Amino acid sequence: MSRTPDQPALTPRFCFNTTALRDFLRISRGTVDDTISQNLNALVTPGTSNSFDPSSTTERIARPVHRRPIDTAACQQFKDKVLFPSWQSRSDVLNYCAGVATSPDPDDPDHVIRETEDLKARERLVDERLDPYSSRYFPREARTEALAMLIRNERMVESIIRSRTWSLVGERCDNGGVEYDKALDAWRRADG
Incomplete structure (x- = not known):
């Protein structure tokens, strides 16, 4: 599974260093969300399925690996240990920096x-x-105004990326028809 970057120390100095802020968000997104198909494919363990299935010969074309459903436990572990913590880490950074942007400087x-x-x-x-x-x-x-605009933009990007990631996860795992923000909130309540 992917190793997400550690959350940086949350300080106003970090927030005003827009290069460091953007780098953290970019690396975190690149590690989990941008490579979601590879991460999900890694959850499919070859050889763990039952032995030869005679009904598989009735299909003309075998289902490609990227369309095979993934074991429910492996999906849940991926969501709980990789996906949601990555999202939460980015949310924490964006929320903290939004607070810095609205505070006097x-x-x-x-x-x-x-x-x-x-x-x-x-x-x-x-x-x-x-x-x-x-x-x-x-x-x-003012640098607080520039930071506030950056945070607004990054939150829009985050929303788009999470929506895309969640739809790809939903194709391979069972999301139960739950939207990503509700699933993340449920994870927060269970984890917290």
Whole structure:
């Protein structure tokens, strides 16, 4: 089974380091979700099925490995030990960083620069007849605003990836018609 990356230490510094944040999410998704077909195929153990089945000769084309159902216990173990912990780890990171993005940022290194630019923009005399572009002012974005936008985007990506992964898991394992978020919540309650 896949080994998911360890969850990083959750600090504001980690969240504001967007490269580290994106790398963690990318590696975690690549380890489990992007390789879901390979992970599910690994659960099919050759030779564990019953001996030769005479009814298999009635089929013209044997079912490929990627379409064979997987043992229920192996599926459940994969979901409980690999899939859901990976999703939970990413959820924890995104939730923590969303909290950081909505909190005041006393350590913002660009705060003084933004304040100075805002003050200059307010004091500037604008004569649009002479220069129609002189009234344009694009304030710098605070790093908390940039982080909030990144988290929103990553949550949308996460939703799409989880939906796709869950549908592939549902093809090979029995999901009982449950949506991925409800299955994850049930796992959280059982695990917690």
